[in-house]
Amino acid sequence: MNWLAGIGAVTIGKLSSFGRATLMLFGAIIAKPQFIKNVPLTIKQIYAVGVQSLLIIVVSGLFIGMVMALQGYTILVGYGAEGSLGPMVALSLLRELGPVVTALLFAGRAGSALTAEIGLMKATEQLSSLEMMAVDPLRRIIAPRFWAGMISMPMLALIFSAVGILGGHVVGVDWLGVDSGSYWSIMQSTVDWDKDVVNGIIKSAVFAFVIVWIATYKGYDSIPTSEGISKATTETVVYSSLAVLGLDFVLTALMFGIE
């Protein structure tokens, strides 16, 4: 009977944690937003989570595009279909790799930093201090970070895909000799704005929501010791990555699975 009680306790613990996370999100973004005051704070956070993630996103996008062109070429050339390299690279980037890899990198680069920062603010009593100054830390600390993540991630995913397509061009056309005209024109006749680009943006917005929610909650709810913060940071990366991969399946099924 002990393990049954254990399962019960864990379930109740997870439920109450989910409840706290929801309340936090409500307090931060739903209850009476203060846009004017928050704009400069949000810009500062876009710098922290967006601009500072740019380098890793651009470099990864470039390499992934190049690798895909290389791999795709060796497979397609066997069927004499190397002309389809363009759409293959573009579709995989726009639909899958752009949103998903960006999200995973974002979770590791920006999500963990958010958790650690908020956890340290808690440990050094900065959050309590805000409370005592009659400033709501949810609105002051959580809300700008949340919006910054929601704005930055889709932009990062777009940049990732665009850079990846250029990287594919470098390898496929400049190096392996696929015809540049067919790289672009077959891509153009296959890729659709609504179906591929917009769906990719929707995906990355959903991923951003989940990652930033997990990251801010884990920081806000962390045990304010060095051990507690390190645990929270790890959990942010693990939980966000799992959530992104799981959600990706669901979203892909919804968007592309049913014709």
Add this chain to the structure above:
Amino acid sequence: MENLIEIDNLSFSRSGRLIYDDISLRIQKGKTTAIMGPSGIGKTTMLRLMGGQLTPDSGDIRFKGESIPQMRRKRLFEVRRQMSMLFQSGAMFTDMTVYDNIAFPLREHTSLSEDLIKTVVQLKLQAVGLRGAAHLMPAELSGGMARRAALARAIALDPELIMYDEPFAGQDPISMGVLVKLIKALNDALKLTSVVVTHDVTEVLTIADYIYILAEKKVIGSGTPEEIKNSDSPLVQQFLQGLADGPVPFHYPAGDIKQALLGSNS
């Protein structure tokens, strides 16, 4: 004498462990009240209860006659503008300069122009002797300077009540002297009510008007510094003189050492 804060029959427990068992305190308006006790007894917890960050299990905490635990969040935030807390670590915002830290409450809660804010910030920094450090980041300050800067921030909005959480802990004798002088001066000049939480006996005896000593979840002694010094309670005397063993035992409750070392089968 008028009371700013009244605590009645307060009980509080954390993670199932009782920290306060039915205690009552009075903080008099315009006076400096010291709350003393060994580490871990719950002094910080007491300040958080007064600030409404924690809610008691039972009993009441009243600020100017209004019950803090029963306040709605909006009202609590209004009341908190009349109080401020100097945290043990200083709790300076590490992502802004000292200047911006002190301007922070002014920018949040007033609509003063930047010019006026500059004047106020400089006055407050002058009061704690850090006007020249306005452009530094908190990480560049020494421990004593950080605490003084935090003090400047705490008085930025001219509160009625300041709560000091262990202001002297970990300070060198000079910083300690400066802080004692500052707290006294603020109290006299601004007619503030101060609550000082500490375990530094000598400093407290010089600045406090009234002292509470906490131990074992209770108030074990209270009175003016004179009364405390002359108290005949062995608990109070042990605390004042810093005796290792006495009514408050040196050992955390444990079994017999002989038994533990030789094994239970002997």
Add this chain to the structure above:
Amino acid sequence: MNSRKAEILVGGFVVLAFAAGLMLALKVVNQNMAGQAETYTLNAKFDNIGGLKVRSAVKVGGVTVGRVDSITLSPKDFTPVVSMSISKEYDKFPETSSVSILTSGLLGEQYVGFQPGFEIEGIENLSDGDFIEDTKSALVLEDLIGQFLFSKGQ
């Protein structure tokens, strides 16, 4: 990091993202059909459309000239009606043209193969909304096998 510099860099970031979006819109995305290029509609009735889908290509001799717009079932005789939007560039197809549903490769996607008819005096060109009379349905593998077995059995 002072806030001015952060603001400028954030501005640059937004511009970069915008540029990426623009590049996708102009260089990557299919645009000859969607909105910008002018098209006209032709319809065709088939007995069986097999695996034809909306957005499948319409090709003349391998050149894509349009796309399938919609596939509906005629309420009168319950046969599928395929409506195709064809680029205005190619608006001189005679009425004798025929369409068939073909497969690219053995297992590839199905598309509409458009066979322009001969230009004879007195035959008009196809125009917007016209039905193409001469259609050939998709080959359905199961039917073929069935026919083959049936003819063997006789």
